[in-house]
Amino acid sequence: MSNISSKAKIGKNVNCGYCVNIADNVVIEDNVTIGDYCLIGYSNNKNNSKKLLIKKGTKINSHSIIYENSEIGENSVIGHRVLIREKTIIENNVQIGSFSDIEGSCKISSYSKLHSNVHVGQQSIIMSYAWLFPYVILTNDPIPPSYIRKGAIIEPFAIVCTRSTVLPGKKIGFGSFVGANSLVNNNLEPEMIGSGNPFKIRSNINKIKIPNTRKNAYPWISRFQKDYPKNAEKVYLKLRKKYL
Amino acid sequence: MSNISSKAKIGKNVNCGYCVNIADNVVIEDNVTIGDYCLIGYSNNKNNSKKLLIKKGTKINSHSIIYENSEIGENSVIGHRVLIREKTIIENNVQIGSFSDIEGSCKISSYSKLHSNVHVGQQSIIMSYAWLFPYVILTNDPIPPSYIRKGAIIEPFAIVCTRSTVLPGKKIGFGSFVGANSLVNNNLEPEMIGSGNPFKIRSNINKIKIPNTRKNAYPWISRFQKDYPKNAEKVYLKLRKKYL
Amino acid sequence: MSNISSKAKIGKNVNCGYCVNIADNVVIEDNVTIGDYCLIGYSNNKNNSKKLLIKKGTKINSHSIIYENSEIGENSVIGHRVLIREKTIIENNVQIGSFSDIEGSCKISSYSKLHSNVHVGQQSIIMSYAWLFPYVILTNDPIPPSYIRKGAIIEPFAIVCTRSTVLPGKKIGFGSFVGANSLVNNNLEPEMIGSGNPFKIRSNINKIKIPNTRKNAYPWISRFQKDYPKNAEKVYLKLRKKYL
Numbered sequence: 001m002s003n004i005s006s007k008a009k010i011g012k013n014v015n016c017g018y019c020v021n022i023a024d025n026v027v028i029e030d031n032v033t034i035g036d037y038c039l040i041g042y043s044n045n046k047n048n049s050k051k052l053l054i055k056k057g058t059k060i061n062s063h064s065i066i067y068e069n070s071e072i073g074e075n076s077v078i079g080h081r082v083l084i085r086e087k088t089i090i091e092n093n094v095q096i097g098s099f100s101d102i103e104g105s106c107k108i109s110s111y112s113k114l115h116s117n118v119h120v121g122q123q124s125i126i127m128s129y130a131w132l133f134p135y136v137i138l139t140n141d142p143i144p145p146s147y148i149r150k151g152a153i154i155e156p157f158a159i160v161c162t163r164s165t166v167l168p169g170k171k172i173g174f175g176s177f178v179g180a181n182s183l184v185n186n187n188l189e190p191e192m193i194g195s196g197n198p199f200k201i202r203s204n205i206n207k208i209k210i211p212n213t214r215k216n217a218y219p220w221i222s223r224f225q226k227d228y229p230k231n232a233e234k235v236y237l238k239l240r241k242k243y244l
Numbered sequence: 245m246s247n248i249s250s251k252a253k254i255g256k257n258v259n260c261g262y263c264v265n266i267a268d269n270v271v272i273e274d275n276v277t278i279g280d281y282c283l284i285g286y287s288n289n290k291n292n293s294k295k296l297l298i299k300k301g302t303k304i305n306s307h308s309i310i311y312e313n314s315e316i317g318e319n320s321v322i323g324h325r326v327l328i329r330e331k332t333i334i335e336n337n338v339q340i341g342s343f344s345d346i347e348g349s350c351k352i353s354s355y356s357k358l359h360s361n362v363h364v365g366q367q368s369i370i371m372s373y374a375w376l377f378p379y380v381i382l383t384n385d386p387i388p389p390s391y392i393r394k395g396a397i398i399e400p401f402a403i404v405c406t407r408s409t410v411l412p413g414k415k416i417g418f419g420s421f422v423g424a425n426s427l428v429n430n431n432l433e434p435e436m437i438g439s440g441n442p443f444k445i446r447s448n449i450n451k452i453k454i455p456n457t458r459k460n461a462y463p464w465i466s467r468f469q470k471d472y473p474k475n476a477e478k479v480y481l482k483l484r485k486k487y488l
Numbered sequence: 489m490s491n492i493s494s495k496a497k498i499g500k501n502v503n504c505g506y507c508v509n510i511a512d513n514v515v516i517e518d519n520v521t522i523g524d525y526c527l528i529g530y531s532n533n534k535n536n537s538k539k540l541l542i543k544k545g546t547k548i549n550s551h552s553i554i555y556e557n558s559e560i561g562e563n564s565v566i567g568h569r570v571l572i573r574e575k576t577i578i579e580n581n582v583q584i585g586s587f588s589d590i591e592g593s594c595k596i597s598s599y600s601k602l603h604s605n606v607h608v609g610q611q612s613i614i615m616s617y618a619w620l621f622p623y624v625i626l627t628n629d630p631i632p633p634s635y636i637r638k639g640a641i642i643e644p645f646a647i648v649c650t651r652s653t654v655l656p657g658k659k660i661g662f663g664s665f666v667g668a669n670s671l672v673n674n675n676l677e678p679e680m681i682g683s684g685n686p687f688k689i690r691s692n693i694n695k696i697k698i699p700n701t702r703k704n705a706y707p708w709i710s711r712f713q714k715d716y717p718k719n720a721e722k723v724y725l726k727l728r729k730k731y732l
Contacts, residue, residue, distance in 0.1 A: 001491070003245070003262050018491050018509045019525075021262045021280050036509050036527050037263075037551075039280050039306050062527050062553055063281075063569075065306055065324055080553055080571055081307075083324055083342055098571055099589060101343060101360050101378075113633075116589050117607065119361065119378055131633055134589075134607055134625060137378060139406050139424070143454060143461040145357075145375055145468050162627050163653055165407055165425055180627070181653055181671045181685055183425045197425055197441065197685065210631060217631040224633050247489070247506050265506045265524050281507075283524050283550050307525075309550055309568055325551075327568055327586055345587060345604050345622075363605065363622055381622060383650050383668070387698060387705040389601075389619055389712050409651055409669055427669045441669055441685065 008041070017062060025049045025068055035062030035080070043068045055092070067104065079116060093227075097134070106151065111228060115162075123151030129221070129232070130154045130172075133162040133180075142168045155190065156239050157219060174243030175219050175236070177205050190244045191218075252285070261306065269293045269312055279306030279324070287312045299336070311348065323360060337471075341378070350395065355472060359406075367395030373465070373476070374398045374416075377424075379407040386412045399434065400483050401463060418487035419463050419480070421449050434488050435463075496529070505550060513537045513556055523550030523568070531556040543580070555592065567604060581715075585622070594639065599716060603650075611639030617709070617720070618642045618660075621668075623651040630656045643678065644727050645707060662731035663707050663724070665693050678732050679707075 002020040004010070011030035016022070020034050023041030032054055034040060042065055043049035050069035057075040060066065064082045072078065073092035082096050085104030090096070094108055097116035105122040108114070112130040120126070121140035132138075138152040150169035154160065158172045161180040171187040172178060178188060179195025179202075186201075188194040193202040205218035221228070221236050229235075246264040248254065255274035260266070264278050267285030276298050278284060286309060287293035294313035301319040304310065308326045316322065317336035326340050329348030334340070338352055341360035349366040352358070356374040364370070365384035376382075382396040394413035398404065402416045405424040415431045416422060422432060423439025423446075430445075432438040437446040449462035465472070465480050473479075490508040492498065499518035504510070508522050511529030520542050522528060530553055531537035538557035545563040548554065552570045560566065561580035570584050573592030578584070582596055585604035593610040596602070600618040609628035614620070626640040638657035642648065646660045649668040659675045660666060666676060667683025667690075674689075676682040681690040693706035709716070709724050717723075 001245075001489075019263050019281070019507050037281050037307070037507070037525055042306070062530070063307060063325075063525075063551060081325065081569065099343070099587070103360075116591075133632060134627075135379075135623075137406055139378075143452065143464070144377060144403060144405060145464055145470075146461075147468070147470070148455070159632060161632060162625055167424065180655065208631065211636070217634075220631070220633055224635070226633075226635070245489075263507050263525070281525050281551070283506075286550070307551060325569065343587070347604075379623075381650055383622075387696065387708070388621060388647060388649060389708055389714075390705075391712070391714070392699070411668065 005041075011056065023049065023052075023068065026052045026054070028054045029056035029058075029074075031057045033059040035060055035064065037063045039065045041066065041068050050086075061098065070104070073110065091128075095227075105149075109156075111232070112154075121149075121151065123149040124154075125151055126154045127156045127158075129157045129228075129235070131159045131220075133160060133164075135163040136160050137165045139165065140168050152184075155243060157221060157236055159218075159220065174239065175205065177208065177218060190240075249285075255300065267293060267296075267312065270296045270298070272298045273300035273302075273318075275301045277303040279304055279308065281307045283309045285310065285312050294330075305342070314348070317354065335372075339471075349393075353400075355476070356398075365393075365395060367393040368398075369395055370398045371400045371402075373401045373472075373479070375403045375464075377404060377406040377408075380404050381409045383409065384412050396428075399487060401465060401480055402432075403462075403464065418483065419449065421452065421462060434484075493529075499544065511537060511540075511556065514540045514542070516542045517544035517546075517562075519545045521547040523548055523552065525551045527553045529554065529556050538574075549586065558592070561598065579616075583715075593637075597644075599720070600642075609637075609639060611637040612642075613639055614642045615644045615646075617645045617716075617723070619647045619708075621648060621650040621652075624648050625653045627653060628656050640672075643731060645709060645724055646676075647706075647708065662727060663693065665696065665706060678728075 004022040005024045007024040008026040015033040017036035026041035041052040053071045055074040060078045061080040066084045067086045069086040070088040072090045076094040079098030084102040087105040089107045091110035095113040099117040102120045106124040108126045109128040114132045115134045117135045118132045119137040124138040140149045152166040153171040155174040157175040160178045164182040166184045173190035175191045176188045177193045182195045183197035208217040210217045248266040249268045251268040252270040259277040261280035270285035285296040297315045299318040304322045305324040310328045311330045313330040314332040316334045320338040323342030328346040331349040333351045335354035339357040343361040346364045350368040352370045353372040358376045359378045361379045362376045363381040368382040384393045396410040397415040399418040401419040404422045408426040410428045417434035419435045420432045421437045426439045427441035452461040454461045492510040493512045495512040496514040503521040505524035514529035529540040541559045543562040548566045549568040554572045555574045557574040558576040560578045564582040567586030572590040575593040577595045579598035583601040587605040590608045594612040596614045597616040602620045603622045605623045606620045607625040612626040628637045640654040641659040643662040645663040648666045652670040654672045661678035663679045664676045665681045670683045671685035696705040698705045
């Protein structure tokens with residue numbers, strides 16, 4: 001029992017849950033799963049709705065809301081109760097955790113992962129292989145409330161730990177590490193550790209060791225390959241030359 | 245396909261979404277929109293439910309839950325997945341962002357705006373033209389857990405930035421500014437800036453400039469008029485005499 | 489209008505709301521209430537789903553999601569929009585507030601209470617009569633991202649105030665008190681007060697007085713008996729001998 005518009009284009013082997021509502025201008029490719037109580041292709045202006053594209057192999061979990069005029073790449077996983085607003089570009093193999101709030105007009109690149117309850121303000125840029133842990137907030141307004149939007153930039157392989165807040169326009173460098181509960185009011189250079197409120201740069205990432213060993217814990221891609229392509233370490237080394 | 249009680253009073257041009265559940269004692273005025281999967285007029289005691297009034301021109305977005313015995317004013321916008329409990333009074337032209345949790349027994353005055361994921365404890369008072377940014381929490385219990393409830397008071401035109409917590413009974417003064425991530429354990433005087441944990445009073449609001457200019461950024465109403473009435477600046481000046 | 493599997497075992501006097509979806513392997517005992525738009529017994533692998541048991545007298549509020557392979561004890565209350573993942577053991581008389589995110593593989597013991605928007609990471613242990621206030625996060629990964637999971641331990645009668653974060657593997661001692669907005673990076677001894685970021689141990693709990701009195705506010709069970717059994721104070725004294 002669902003409400004799927006006859007105008008929507010639905011691929012093969014698409015699995016729609018219970019009480020799903022899919023609007024006119026939605027295009028869903030093959031092998032997509034849409035969970036129960038999802039609202040897909042929502043538009044504030046039904047007379048002029050724009051395309052929402054959900055690419056093949058992607059899974060949207062229950063109670064999620066995805067606005068029109070966005071794109072979700074292949075083999076991505078969107079958690080339960082996620083809200084994704086207009087003009088969001090999500091590339092392939094992305095994970096967005098439950099309760100996350102993607103405010104639109106932003107880009108989330110391939111292989112990046114957002115844990116649950118992450119808030120992504122407009123104009124944010126989250127690059128490939130970045131990690132945002134629970135309750136991270138990317139803000140965008142330098143003099144709230146204003147019409148200005150300066151998105152945060154999270155460079156590839158960066159880690160932003162639980163409950164950190166990135167202030168408008170700040171850049172979290174390639175492969176860097178932001179500790180839990182930080183208020184990031186300055187850019188963080190690549191492969192550096194920053195934390196705290198006030199935010200301070202602490203050291204290079206090679207200071208963090210795997211517990212009970214002398215091995216470096218970072219870059220993390222050398223020890224955590226779950227769901228990543230086999231060449232991910234090579235991607236790290238290649239991008240490192242570009243960003244450092 | 246919805247479940248609208250025949251006892252509910254529904255005005256003209258009310259637009260109800262898909263899978264909406266509206267209880268007996270709900271009164272909805274003209275030109276109201278109710279989004280998909282909303283639960284409207286929820287009661288813990290179905291034998292003695294009390295009136296929920298949603299005034300004309302208001303929009304409730306999808307997956308929201310509004311308890312009985314509350315009132316939502318005209319031309320207000322309630323986001324997605326908002327929870328509003330009993331004895332909440334919301335005046336006209338209010339905005340409540342998605343994922344917000346309004347715990348009931350509180351008042352939210354006209355033209356105030358709550359961004360997403362704001363938590364409003366019982367006995368909170370949010371006055372007109374106030375702004376609460378994402379993940380702001382208004383607490384109320386001075387010795388948790390207790391039966392005592394001392395609500396926070398947010399005076400008109402005050403700004404509380406992202407992820408700040410206001411401790412029980414604290415007052416955020418007229419036109420003042422609380423920085424991001426603050427733990428407000430003292431009252432903040434009108435038109436002052438406070439921030440941090442520990443919370444400190446920093447200066448007068450005239451210290452914050454519009455980026456790349458020497459112009460004062462605050463009071464914000466002089467530069468941000470979106471969705472406000474034309475006389476809003478005059479309202480500021482008039483109320484200023486009362487509060488300062 | 490609901491979607492209740494004919495294979496599910498439903499007890500007497502079970503009250504199912506509107507648009508509820510209950511999967512095959514769910515066992516619901518007598519006198520349980522399931523709110524609207526709930527997804528009960530969700531499985532990522534429908535060919536091999538495991539039992540979800542909801543014991544008698546428990547209430548699940550609307551828009552909640554409960555995965556298979558978990559157990560919810562008697563007379564518990566699960567709020568609106570709660571997410572509970574696999575391998576969660578919830579004992580009797582527990583309260584889980586709205587918007588809470590229980591990540592699975594964890595145990596929440598009898599008479600503990602989680603307020604709204606609490607995040608419980610895998611391997612967390614929340615003991616009886618503990619209190620977690622809004623937006624508390626229990627983390628579990630010491631070098632994120634990793635395969636390591638070291639859950640936080642919240643001992644009986646401990647209080648963790650609003651928006652505190654407990655770092656992986658840290659123990660909050662019996663009857664202790666963690667102030668709001670803390671980043672707990674060390675164990676807290678029983679009946680002690682800790683707070684802040686950086687986290688500091690402040691004093692014994694007998695330093696906090698009931699406002700306008702000289703009476704000790706803690707242990708709280710001596711002044712706050714709502715919904716607790718009559719012998720709760722005796723339980724405190726008995727367990728105190730064990731933990732102190």
